[in-house]
Amino acid sequence: MKHVHLFLAFFRVGMLGYGGGPSSIPLVHKEVVDKYKWMNDDEFADVLALGNTLPGPIATKMAGYIGYRVAGVLGMINAVLATIVPTIILMIVFLTVLANYKDLPWVSGMSKAVVPIVGVMLASLTWDFFKKSKETLGWMYALMIIVASIILIEFLHVHPAIIIGSLLAYALLKKDKATKVEQPVERGVGL
Numbered sequence: 001m002k003h004v005h006l007f008l009a010f011f012r013v014g015m016l017g018y019g020g021g022p023s024s025i026p027l028v029h030k031e032v033v034d035k036y037k038w039m040n041d042d043e044f045a046d047v048l049a050l051g052n053t054l055p056g057p058i059a060t061k062m063a064g065y066i067g068y069r070v071a072g073v074l075g076m077i078n079a080v081l082a083t084i085v086p087t088i089i090l091m092i093v094f095l096t097v098l099a100n101y102k103d104l105p106w107v108s109g110m111s112k113a114v115v116p117i118v119g120v121m122l123a124s125l126t127w128d129f130f131k132k133s134k135e136t137l138g139w140m141y142a143l144m145i146i147v148a149s150i151i152l153i154e155f156l157h158v159h160p161a162i163i164i165g166s167l168l169a170y171a172l173l174k175k176d177k178a179t180k181v182e183q184p185v186e187r188g189v190g191l
Contacts, residue, residue, distance in 0.1 A: 002070060002071045002075065003071055003074065003075065003078050005036055006067055006070055006071055006075055006078050006079050006082070007078050007079070007081075007082045008082075009031035009032065009035070009036060009079075009082075010028075010031070010063045010067070010078075010079045010080075010082035010083045011082040011083075011085075011086060012027065012031060013027045013028050013031060013059065013063070013082075013083060014059070014082060014083045014084065014085065014086035014087055015086040015090070017059060017087075020057075021057050021058035021059050022058070022118060022122055023114075023117075023118040023121060023122075024058070024059040025048065025058065025059075025062075025121075025122070025125060026121040026122065026124060026125045028044075028059065028062050028063075028066075029044055029125060032044060032066055038066060038069070038070050039066070039069070041128070041129075041132055042132070042136070045129060045132075047062055047065055047066065048062070049164055049167070049168055050065075050168070051065070052160070052161070052164050053161050053164050053165050053168070059083050060080055060083050060084060063076075063079040063080050063082070063083040064076045064079060064080050066079060067079025067080065130142060130146075145167070149163050
């Protein structure tokens with residue numbers, strides 16, 4: 001049954017993720033975290049950050065990792081196929097239709113309407129992550145990271161993968177230090 005749910009979850013993402021990888025991220029979140037509860041928000045954020053550091057389409061990378069985590073190698077293959085098959089079918093159908101009707105106003109309106117919808121979906125996901133950062137980082141620290149990231153990306157032209165990788169390394173180091181258990185100090189018995 002896991003494979004059926006895995007296929008359906010990523011098939012829906014593949015069918016409804018019109019607009020590329022960024023538009024599919026909130027859909028993956030909804031399926032993986034909210035509906036099937038295969039991981040929590042923090043784990044999803046880690047998968048998303050890791051997926052953003054690697055080259056290639058984000059939806060297939062996330063599908064591969066989540067599929068592997070849920071059902072092993074067959075789950076990975078299942079999830080990746082469920083993600084790409086709808087895209088292949090829809091591309092063939094849409095390109096055929098759009099080539100025939102590209103000059104009609106409703107077709108150009110449909111293309112323009114996708115941009116704000118994707119923007120709202122990404123803003124909603126970002127806001128959810130920002131609210132959750134209060135529990136782990138605190139508002140001030142999260143805002144400092146956001147502002148520093150914007151400055152580095154927009155004004156200093158640092159590649160986002162470098163920033164994401166640096167933050168991941170920092171988080172891993174911080175987590176490693178936090179999980180180390182101090183050795184108890186033996187106390188001498190007084191006379």
